[in-house]
Amino acid sequence: MNTAGWLDDTRASYDTVAVSYAGMLREALAGEPFQRGILALFAELVRARGNGPVADIGCGPGRITAHLHGLGLDAFGIDLSPAMIDVARQDHPGLRFEVGSMTGLELADASVTGMLAWFSLIHVPDDEVPTVLAEFSRVLRPGGVLLLGFHAGEGARLKTEGYGGHPMRVYVHRRSPARVAAWLNDARFTVEAEMTHHPAPNVEGGFVFAHR
Template sequence: MADRDWLDDTRTSYDTVAQSYADLLRDALAGEPFQRGVLALFAELARAQGAGPVADVGCGPGRITAYLDGLGLDAFGVDLSPAMIDVARRDHPELRFEVGSMSRLDIADESLTGLLAWFSLIHVPDDEVPAVLAEFHRVLRPGGVALFGFFAGDGSRLKTQGYGGHPMHVYVHRRPPARVAAWSEAAGFVVEAEMTHRPSPDVEGGFVFAHR
């Protein structure tokens, strides 16, 4: 894993699957009441901080960005994959989407009311996560809220195809919520909640709510 660049692998993989990913997941939230509830709580906490932009970091084709917009947030999306951003701009032309890396966000210090990383930290290696979370902390204003969604558990696996059988080369990392919470606190966040969700016997999601 150390012999390859995880950013390049992630970018190339999601460029390859962008359209099929969008087609497969476009309506997925309709069947996920727990995920909708988690996002609604995040939106409520962000609105309580007043007006201001909310970044969906690792936004993919923009489906969650659009959902946050529908919840009354001034949401915009950032993604490493130019092909994903092309799909997002096509499907949601009323919203703002930018190509960018979560490891070096082109966002001013203390400028965001909220930041969402919705299952986008799952490809970041363990030794890179603290720097990414520090970057998230940098762009949030004092009191700004963050929600991190990820696959709970432990261990990593190499994903070599997905979303219609297209080739990929990305590691999928599973982490216990307590570990993500500890990393968040080390980056300067105040952690408010750790949650797990088991939508099926072999799938477990984790969520960490925090604020600056």
């Protein structure tokens, strides 16, 4: 598996599919009660730890950022794809969105109370995950809440098209919650919960809650 240039490939792929991706997923949460429940739990944990800014890392077109805002959180979004950020700003003009990479966040140390990576770590190669989690640890306040959502399982595949048949070049990595939890422990997080969700046959989502 050659994942060299993964950041450039991910940025270009999501620039290409941004509009169709947003259109296909804009109302998806309405049919996902388990995901809404997980996000509600995240919001409750953030409020219990004093509220404050919440960063949605890999926010795409901003649908989860907006949902968290609707739950009363001071949420803002960051995404690698400028086209995704353009769509997010158009769809949610009252919220803050910025272009940025999770490998080097332009956020101050200990500046957010909550952090979410909702199916955005799935394109990060294994050897880059510790760098990303170190950034998350740096930016999160002591006691701050982290929620990771991802495709559960094992292995990776190269995705060459998606979201209306547009060309893409991204590796989609599947990981077990236990493996993600072990990475978090190494990054000096305290893992609070590991969950799996089976929304359809042969489809498995993983969710891990942790705090700094």
